[in-house]
Amino acid sequence: MRRRHDRSLGRLLSIALLAVGLFGCTSGAGDVRPWTRDDHDPPNPGEGQGGKVAARPVASDQTDPGLIELAWQRNCSTCHGRAGRGDGPQGPMVRAPDLTDAAWQDRVTDAQMADTIRKGKNKMPAFDLPQPVIEGLVKRVRTNRAR
Numbered sequence: 489m490r491r492r493h494d495r496s497l498g499r500l501l502s503i504a505l506l507a508v509g510l511f512g513c514t515s516g517a518g519d520v521r522p523w524t525r526d527d528h529d530p531p532n533p534g535e536g537q538g539g540k541v542a543a544r545p546v547a548s549d550q551t552d553p554g555l556i557e558l559a560w561q562r563n564c565s566t567c568h569g570r571a572g573r574g575d576g577p578q579g580p581m582v583r584a585p586d587l588t589d590a591a592w593q594d595r596v597t598d599a600q601m602a603d604t605i606r607k608g609k610n611k612m613p614a615f616d617l618p619q620p621v622i623e624g625l626v627k628r629v630r631t632n633r634a635r
């Protein structure tokens with residue numbers, strides 16, 4: 489007798505729980521939007537544009553030395569190092585030259601440097617940067633000339 493009572497109580501309980509579960513589900517369904525593409529791929533304006541993303545903010549204010557510095561750190565210091573001595577993490581691998589070298593600096597013109605940056609040279613990749621940024625980078629190289 490006692491067992492039967494327990495069982496019916498158990499069934500009652502499970503029905504109650506089921507009802508709560510169903511109720512929970514139904515009320516929840518109202519809040520949950522159907523899945524859309526946006527849930528998975530939130531729009532990100534910076535995405536999918538490759539290296540040009542870095543160039544854009546730099547171009548908006550060409551004379552800001554902080555932005556030239558940023559351009560150097562993003563694009564150049566991996567090989568050339570912070571001051572241009574060729575001691576960036578990739579410097580030895582590509583044999584990045586010492587850009588602070590005074591004798592080299594005396595030989596090279598600003599236009600030649602700008603040309604190399606724009607077109608690349610051997611292991612040095614080409615950089616499609618706005619002209620004022622390239623000029624700023626050339627100036628930065630000049631600033632680090634060893635005396």
Ligand code: HEC
Pocket residue numbers: 559560563564565566567568578582583584585587596600601604605609610611612613615625626629
């Ligand atoms: C992947 C490594 C690498 C990166 C990144 C790199 N360079 Fe170079 N760079 C080199 C190498 C290697 C040379 C030597 C090329 C040669 O003469 O064969 C060089 C040469 C140069 C020269 C000397 C060119 C000349 O006239 O002789 C300048 C100036 C220069 N790089 C500036 C830059 C600037 C500015 C950036 C960033 C916009 C940059 N480099 C990014 C590897 C790199």
